[in-house]
Amino acid sequence: MRASLIDGKALSAEVLADVEQQVSALIEQGNAAPCLAVVLVGEDPASQVYVRNKLLKCEQTGIRSIEHKLDVDTSEAELLTLLAQLNGDASVNGILVQLPLPKHIDEQKVICAIDPRKDVDGFHPENMGLLLSGAKEVLVPCTPLGCLIMLQKTLGDQLSGKHVVVVGRSNIVGKPAALLTLQQHCTVTIVHSRTAEIEALCRQADILIVAVGRAEMVTADWVKPGAVVLDVGINRIERDGKFRLVGDVAFDQVAEVASAITPVPGGVGPMTIACLLRNTLQAYRNQTA
Numbered sequence: 001m002r003a004s005l006i007d008g009k010a011l012s013a014e015v016l017a018d019v020e021q022q023v024s025a026l027i028e029q030g031n032a033a034p035c036l037a038v039v040l041v042g043e044d045p046a047s048q049v050y051v052r053n054k055l056l057k058c059e060q061t062g063i064r065s066i067e068h069k070l071d072v073d074t075s076e077a078e079l080l081t082l083l084a085q086l087n088g089d090a091s092v093n094g095i096l097v098q099l100p101l102p103k104h105i106d107e108q109k110v111i112c113a114i115d116p117r118k119d120v121d122g123f124h125p126e127n128m129g130l131l132l133s134g135a136k137e138v139l140v141p142c143t144p145l146g147c148l149i150m151l152q153k154t155l156g157d158q159l160s161g162k163h164v165v166v167v168g169r170s171n172i173v174g175k176p177a178a179l180l181t182l183q184q185h186c187t188v189t190i191v192h193s194r195t196a197e198i199e200a201l202c203r204q205a206d207i208l209i210v211a212v213g214r215a216e217m218v219t220a221d222w223v224k225p226g227a228v229v230l231d232v233g234i235n236r237i238e239r240d241g242k243f244r245l246v247g248d249v250a251f252d253q254v255a256e257v258a259s260a261i262t263p264v265p266g267g268v269g270p271m272t273i274a275c276l277l278r279n280t281l282q283a284y285r286n287q288t289a
């Protein structure tokens, strides 16, 4: 393998240690601990795993957490009532509603019902607008923020002027990843399922960020030798009778071409969770400023 591994587990531990240290300093100064409310509707097994991980990391960093588990047939109105209550509770600094939600609930309506100052996912249109306008101290979506931290750790001050190609245009990853790297003076291209010559465009990338949700779609011939590759995908596939977790990048072959690459698991995923806690601390600071 030619590429070096970008170790999301190790980097996320650094982010978490930093959060932990700041939280303990706050508490030593006589402040209440920051508090994150996590809302889970239904019993999707993957969502349960993610939520459990988030709560564990809260405990590890000294952030207080409140879990609200709601039945799968909870109505949209009931969920909105809970959010209004959490919005009004001054002891709650961050609110996360785990996605996806059951089909009978309008996700966009729910996202818009979270107080933007408590929106630790950074999904509220007000926060998306603040990110677009380049505001500081805005709550930024956790996965793209994790990607940016990984790039900064890998490339140091070498980000400026690099050509970033973002594969995928979702509101939660692709679009904010493009805006964050643009803010770091990268040249940014967004490509997606309708893009003509998608492979040729990807091959021009110094930095390739892949978030499409299709197992091992990006193969070695899509990657310029020496490129840095961040794989946001998490796909459960069956191979040789075993269930495996793979990314959107064909890891083994791309690792022979890239200069640095994130593994799946152990890459972007752990950074997402670490950034959620970082955002909770950020929300707390914004609220107490």
Ligand SMILES: Nc1nc(=O)c2c([nH]1)NC[C@@H]1CN(c3ccc(C(=O)N[C@@H](CCC(=O)O)C(=O)O)cc3)C=[N+]21
Residues within 6 Å of the ligand: 049, 050, 053, 096, 097, 098, 099, 100, 121, 142, 143, 234, 245, 264, 265, 266, 267, 268, 269, 270, 272, 273
């Ligand atoms: N409101 C909301 N905010 C989110 O940030 C959010 C969400 N809903 N819904 C689901 C997605 C997905 N997501 C992940 C977080 C951590 C890992 C993670 O830690 N993954 C491990 C593997 C975990 C496994 O075994 O599945 C890894 O990549 O090493 C993955 C995925 C956050 N999301």
Ligand SMILES: [Mg+2]
Residues within 6 Å of the ligand: 167, 168, 169, 170, 192, 193, 212
């Ligand atoms: Mg897409």
